[in-house]
Amino acid sequence: MPNTDQYLKADIFDSPDQAATREGFGKGLVEAADADERIVALCADLTESTRMEAFAKKYPQRYIEVGVAEQNLAALASGFAAYGKIPFITSYATFSPGRNNEQIRTTISLNNVPVKIVGSHAGVSVGPDGATHQALEDIALMRVQPNMTVVSPCDAEEARKATLAAAKWNGPVYIRLAREKTPIMTTAETPFEIGKANLVWQGKTLPQTVIFATGPLVHNALLAAQALEKEGLAVNVVNVHTIKPLDKETIVREARAAGAVVTVEEHQIAGGLGSAIAELLAQECPVPQEFVGVRDLFGQSGTPKELIEHYGLGVSHIVDAVKKVLQRKTS
């Protein structure tokens, strides 16, 4: 059942309101800018698409259009940050942090300046645009850079909070966003703290498996938990919105209690949330783990729903992964 400490929305299982995480970012950016005049925003010819237009309208002096130049976008922001500003830079994740990865590495991460990199259109759920525009490796690219913090919000409300938190975070941050509208699960009261994972679903009895999910697929993880409960299988679900720094305490505690782990992400299995958790648990609490994620493939055109199913990220895939890991645990 939903963990009441999380103040989740009551309607998460029956046609909840939907909004894209990029929408929440757009709101959060204006709120953050209202509170801190050091915030500036730079965009690479995708203002509307990355939901910066409200900021651009309200703060034209603090909004900088860079054109289709993502390498310049990152290095310019480094200059702004070194000068005392707090820059948010947006593009699609395949371009930033994809195309400009070295500029981010040298001028932001190694230089350790507080640039907030916002990558929209992550995951196969981008849909019809196809593989070129579906970032599936951005978490991996960002989490291997020292000094970088990596946040992957589960819904628009959490994206809003993540934006506010990133503005106050003393260092570089990557925020991963999605194009498609997805269910809103959290409320203004739901706690959010960078580096603190949220236990969003608790099994009615001792959990047999814990599902660690990130991004909008947290909703699929909840649907899977509900389905499993009907079959009499108790699981816990943890929303791991911060992939770096990982909430080691919560993850080890949950893995130890359940004795089996399923990770869920709209990203390559290599280098993503599942990898980060496997790296941790291999040292702290080795237990069987199944990975729900993209298996070393590029995306393609299609509807978001078709693609989520095709790449094995649907509710049934999570249910199957739980059953598989349970078998491994008991055999």
Added chain:
Amino acid sequence: MDALSDAEVKQFEKKANEVRQTIIEMLVAAGSGHTAGPLGMADIFTALYFRVLRHDAKNPEWPERDRLILSNGHIAPVLYAVMAHAGYFPVEECLTLRKFGSRLQGHPERERLSGLETTSGPLGSGLSQAAGMAYASRVNGDKNRIYCAMSDGEHDCGNLWEAAMFAGANRLSNLTGIVDRNNIQIDGYTESIMPLEPFREKYESFGWHVLEVDGHNIPQFIQACGEAAAIYEKPTVIIAHTIPGKGIREIERDYRWHGKPPHQDEAKRFLAELRTLQGKIVSEHE
């Protein structure tokens, strides 16, 4: 900027010569690093730190200071040597260049050495950072200037031209680019690797004011910096024609000296050449 007196010019040339000696000493001690570029930019960096830049070695975080971004981080020895001579840290520390635990990393790292404005080495990104600072300075209404030292070879990078386009479009008149036009890069001469000419016209067409100077003529360079500060409509780039390895005849104009340090015995010869001003005076150090 006021014109220099003859006596002042001599002082600067003497200081630049000391900087060159420090560069040779630190490269020999390091056993690796770049020689030609740092020697070629010794006059310009001396002029920057002893005349052009508004800065305070004792207060490197002074908010109103001018900013100098070194884009081509591999010529760090000239930056370190000049900073040491300008009082940022003891000159002896230069001998720790590239050694474990040193603040003087092989390529500059801002977080390790106070007084550095950025971390650089990978080419083509410095002008973007300088443009970001210039834009931020203008938003604040600050009166300082932002300088960006670049190599000519790094103009092969697309990122650099993205920044040039941005600075031109935004009329960042508080930004001065300085290009070390020494015509060499690692694999050979710039015009045979990837021709940059017509170089002046490229910058002009990107909306920049362009000045060309002899990079070893200190008064001419200082005057150009003054003119750049007086241009209100555009960013200015100073194309400084330099001789790679300037000051040591064996190194001058030889691209093979781009990325290697002198050996001990070579260094002895080179230092003697510098100390005697190419044989013009009797060295006190022999």
